[in-house]
Amino acid sequence: MMLIDALQCGTFDRGVLQRLAAGGFTCVTPTLGFWEGTLESLDSIGRWRDMERENADVMRIVRKADDIRACEEDGKLGILLGFQNANLLEGRIRYVELFGDLGVRVVQLTYNNQNELGGSCYEEADSGITRFGREVVAEMARCGLLVDCSHTGDRTTLGAIEHCPKPIAVTHANPSSIFPHARNRSDDVLKALAQTGGVIGCAAYRNITPDWACATAKGFAEMIARTVDLAGVDHVGLGTDFSYGSDDAFRDWMRKGRWTRSVQYGAGSAARPGAVAKPEWLERPEQLGDLAEALRSTGFAEAEVAKIMGGNWLRLYETVFG
Amino acid sequence: MMLIDALQCGTFDRGVLQRLAAGGFTCVTPTLGFWEGTLESLDSIGRWRDMERENADVMRIVRKADDIRACEEDGKLGILLGFQNANLLEGRIRYVELFGDLGVRVVQLTYNNQNELGGSCYEEADSGITRFGREVVAEMARCGLLVDCSHTGDRTTLGAIEHCPKPIAVTHANPSSIFPHARNRSDDVLKALAQTGGVIGCAAYRNITPDWACATAKGFAEMIARTVDLAGVDHVGLGTDFSYGSDDAFRDWMRKGRWTRSVQYGAGSAARPGAVAKPEWLERPEQLGDLAEALRSTGFAEAEVAKIMGGNWLRLYETVFG
Numbered sequence: 001m002m003l004i005d006a007l008q009c010g011t012f013d014r015g016v017l018q019r020l021a022a023g024g025f026t027c028v029t030p031t032l033g034f035w036e037g038t039l040e041s042l043d044s045i046g047r048w049r050d051m052e053r054e055n056a057d058v059m060r061i062v063r064k065a066d067d068i069r070a071c072e073e074d075g076k077l078g079i080l081l082g083f084q085n086a087n088l089l090e091g092r093i094r095y096v097e098l099f100g101d102l103g104v105r106v107v108q109l110t111y112n113n114q115n116e117l118g119g120s121c122y123e124e125a126d127s128g129i130t131r132f133g134r135e136v137v138a139e140m141a142r143c144g145l146l147v148d149c150s151h152t153g154d155r156t157t158l159g160a161i162e163h164c165p166k167p168i169a170v171t172h173a174n175p176s177s178i179f180p181h182a183r184n185r186s187d188d189v190l191k192a193l194a195q196t197g198g199v200i201g202c203a204a205y206r207n208i209t210p211d212w213a214c215a216t217a218k219g220f221a222e223m224i225a226r227t228v229d230l231a232g233v234d235h236v237g238l239g240t241d242f243s244y245g246s247d248d249a250f251r252d253w254m255r256k257g258r259w260t261r262s263v264q265y266g267a268g269s270a271a272r273p274g275a276v277a278k279p280e281w282l283e284r285p286e287q288l289g290d291l292a293e294a295l296r297s298t299g300f301a302e303a304e305v306a307k308i309m310g311g312n313w314l315r316l317y318e319t320v321f322g
Numbered sequence: 323m324m325l326i327d328a329l330q331c332g333t334f335d336r337g338v339l340q341r342l343a344a345g346g347f348t349c350v351t352p353t354l355g356f357w358e359g360t361l362e363s364l365d366s367i368g369r370w371r372d373m374e375r376e377n378a379d380v381m382r383i384v385r386k387a388d389d390i391r392a393c394e395e396d397g398k399l400g401i402l403l404g405f406q407n408a409n410l411l412e413g414r415i416r417y418v419e420l421f422g423d424l425g426v427r428v429v430q431l432t433y434n435n436q437n438e439l440g441g442s443c444y445e446e447a448d449s450g451i452t453r454f455g456r457e458v459v460a461e462m463a464r465c466g467l468l469v470d471c472s473h474t475g476d477r478t479t480l481g482a483i484e485h486c487p488k489p490i491a492v493t494h495a496n497p498s499s500i501f502p503h504a505r506n507r508s509d510d511v512l513k514a515l516a517q518t519g520g521v522i523g524c525a526a527y528r529n530i531t532p533d534w535a536c537a538t539a540k541g542f543a544e545m546i547a548r549t550v551d552l553a554g555v556d557h558v559g560l561g562t563d564f565s566y567g568s569d570d571a572f573r574d575w576m577r578k579g580r581w582t583r584s585v586q587y588g589a590g591s592a593a594r595p596g597a598v599a600k601p602e603w604l605e606r607p608e609q610l611g612d613l614a615e616a617l618r619s620t621g622f623a624e625a626e627v628a629k630i631m632g633g634n635w636l637r638l639y640e641t642v643f644g
Contacts, residue, residue: 037359037412087413090359091435092580113413114452115438116581127449130436132581258414259438259454 002026002072002310003289006106006201006237007082007150007172009254010244012051016285017058020077023286026310027068027078029171029239032104034084034111035257038095041088045102048081063103065318080317082106082171084151086117086136093135100143105321106171107140108148109133109160112266113259118156121182126153129160137164146320150201150239154186161189166320167197172239174203174213175227183208183267187230194235199316201239202227206276207267208241214279217287217294224308225298233304237312242285246275324348324394324632325611328428328523328559329404329472329494331576332566334373338607339380342399345608348632349390349400351493351561354426356406356433357579360417363410367424370403385425387640402639404428404493406473408439408458415457422465427643428493429462430470431455431482434588435581440478443504448475451482459486468642472523472561476508483511488642489519494561496525496535497552500545505530505589509552516557521638523561524549528598529589530563536601539609539616546630547620555626559634564607568597 003024009031020028032044052061062068062078071078081104088107089095099107109129110120117133119126129137137147137160147168149157160168170193176184185193185200193200202224206214213223227236246254251274255264265273282288295305325346331353342350354366374383384390384400393400403426410429411417421429431451432442439455441448451459459469459482469490471479482490492515498506507515507522515522524546528536535545549558568576573596577586587595603609617627 035413090412091357091409093582094580113438113454114436114440114449116435118436119449123449123452125449127436127441127445127447130445132435135582135584258416260415260457262457 001292001306002068002314004068004237004310004313005029005242005288006169006239006313007031007203008240008242008244008285009084010246010250012244014055014058016244017055017077019284019286021058021075024289025077025285026072027062027080027313029080029082029106031084032081033088034254035087036085037087038090041083041099045081045104048079052079061103063105064321065314068314068317080105082148084108085111086115089136091116091132093132093139096136096139096145097143100145104145105317106146106148106169108150108152109136109156110152112151112255118159119153121151121153123153126155128155129163133159134163137168140164141166141320144321146316151183154189157185157189158192161192161196161198167199167316168193169198169316170200172201172203172205172241174208174223175230177230178223178226179208179210181208181267190227190231194231197316197319199235199237199312200227200231201237201313203239203241204279204282205241205267206279207272209279215281217281217290218297220279220281221291221294221298224295225300233307234312234315236308238288238291238309240282240285240288242278242282248274251275323614323628324390324636326390326559326632326635327351327564327610328491328561328635329353329525330562330564330566330607332568332572334566336377336380338566339377339399341606341608343380343397346611347399347607348394349384349402349635351402351404351428353406354403355410356576357409358407359409360412363405363421367403367426370401374401383425385427386643387636390636390639402427404470406430407433408437411458413438413454415454415461418458418461418467419465422467426467427639428468428470428491430472430493431458431474431478433473434577440481441475443473443475445475448477450477451485455481456485459490462486463488463642466643468639473505476511479507479511480514483514483518483520489521489638490515491520491638492522494523494525494527494563496530496545497549499552500548501530501532503530503589512549512553516553519638519641521557521559521634522549522553523559523635525561525563526601526604527563527589528601529594531601537603539603539612540619542601542603542613543616543620546617547622555629556634556637558630560610560613560631562604562607562610564600564604570596573597
């Protein structure tokens with residue numbers, strides 16, 4: 001069964017890649033950038049090209065659904081290049097095509113702050129999608145890049161769904177009706193996402209996930225079942241937000257970037273400012289495969305389990321990447 | 323009498339500088355950038371440093387109110403370095419101080435598009451000032467840079483006024499109650515601007531200025547009188563938006579930057595897509611001095627004329643630049 005995780009982050013090295021390949025992952029989207037501009041984003045792509053050369057026995061960078069199918073065949077880990085912000089464009093519509101040519105397949109419209117494309121889930125007001133944002137989502141669709149709205153505000157997400165000619169993704173969030181949090185998406189978003197063929201990846205990051213879904217794989221499967229009730233079984237997948245080796249400096253980079261000297265908690269809070277424990281059932285990423293059995297015991301049929309574990313992402317990737 | 327024009331744009335050369343100095347201008351703020359990022363903005367500052375060396379007999383770059391007073395003494399043209407966008411920061415709070423050290427004195431929060439700081443007057447929705455925008459206006463105040471909200475949306479402008487510990491400017495716009503246009507500012511903005519010690523520079527750009535204020539200096543003086551009715555005589559100055567040598571390519575750069583392949587009209591429209599004629603009374607920038615007499619004939623006392631022609635900007639510069 002194909003296992004696809006639409007969002008991970010932190011520091012990847014050979015050890016991590018080996019664990020993921022051995023753990024049965026068919027495809028993972030690491031985070032190549034949070035705040036990085038054009039040059040830094042090119043550097044990040046360059047590093048992953050080196051990583052691919054140095055670990056060719058374990059992984060390959062994938063660009064198409066067929067590349068992911070090939071990974072399932074030969075047991076290698078597929079790496080899908082994704083960014084959690086649109087800063088790589090530095091305001092240039094023409095860079096969408098160029099980054100697509102270099103293998104980038106997923107770009108989140110905004111990370112934690114408003115930008116030229118739209119509003120973030122953490123701003124006081126969500127502007128909705130801007131004129132440039134509309135151009136970018138149309139250009140991403142043309143060039144075969146997947147629009148991601150996980151940290152994007154609900155209003156901007158609805159605008160992206162409306163203006164993008166292809167389905168979009170919320171790669172790593174949960175329904176806010178299940179766990180109220182700025183980082184989770186509203187039922188309206190889930191409905192619009194599903195109606196247009198999109199997919200939401202359920203997240204296993206404790207700050208945005210109920211304790212009962214962190215405690216056991218069965219609990220997480222229950223949360224998925226409730227998400228399926230909202231979006232439909234063809235529109236729910238996995239986007240764990242699992243991170244590797246994140247220390248204070250990395251967390252500060254994610255939360256503060258270069259935009260502030262203040263204290264920032266990201267998805268946390270003053271009461272829970274730092275690292276949070278991994279879910280009890282997912283302390284190691286290899287355990288993600290255990291979810292299949294939990295989904296079965298929750299009542300999902302085998303074909304539905306396959307969709308949730310990876311099939312829905314594969315279908316969306318095929319639709320968007322062409 | 324001090325003559326200060328808080329906003330001009332286009333291509334400056336020795337001929338332009340000589341005309342401005344001979345025309346009695348004490349200080350002019352040229353536009354060093356519309357869409358330019360950090361490196362391009364540094365290039366632009368570098369070009370003005372060269373310009374200063376090559377034209378030391380005519381002009382000097384000014385950083386303080388006293389520098390402008392010195393220009394009045396010796397008849398040289400003061401050049402105040404200003405940007406019409408915050409892209410020079412590329413999201414870095416620390417760059418405010420660095421650009422301030424390099425002589426930048428005016429930064430507009432947004433140009434025609436929404437950015438990380440706030441909303442533009444041309445977006446469908448104005449987000450208001452963002453968290454980063456609040457940090458930037460506070461840092462600009464600390465570092466002695468003047469916040470400009472001429473192309474910024476009204477809501478974001480009100481937010482900037484609220485969050486900036488120093489008065490701010492609308493360097494080149496008119497009251498929208500006099501000439502309804504997205505680029506002009508509301509009476510609420512003018513009121514808040516004045517209450518906090520700010521200044522609006524009346525613009526002489528035909529797309530945002532009534533025909534009757536373009537036809538004669540007397541008409542322009544009338545518009546100023548109505549602006550003074552709204553903001554008070556201590557809070558109105560000049561920001562002509564006069565441009566030099568602007569051709570189609572330059573206009574496309576201003577309007578489209580690199581964010582779109584579509585047709586953009588800027589402050590124009592499909593009915594008036596290209597260049598508009600300069601105001602009949604201000605076909606050459608040297609004619610701006612004629613406004614003093616028109617202001618007198620409109621009923622302003624001599625001290626009031628001096629405030630409008632430059633004194634109000636000097637006071638604001640002194641307050642902000644320290």
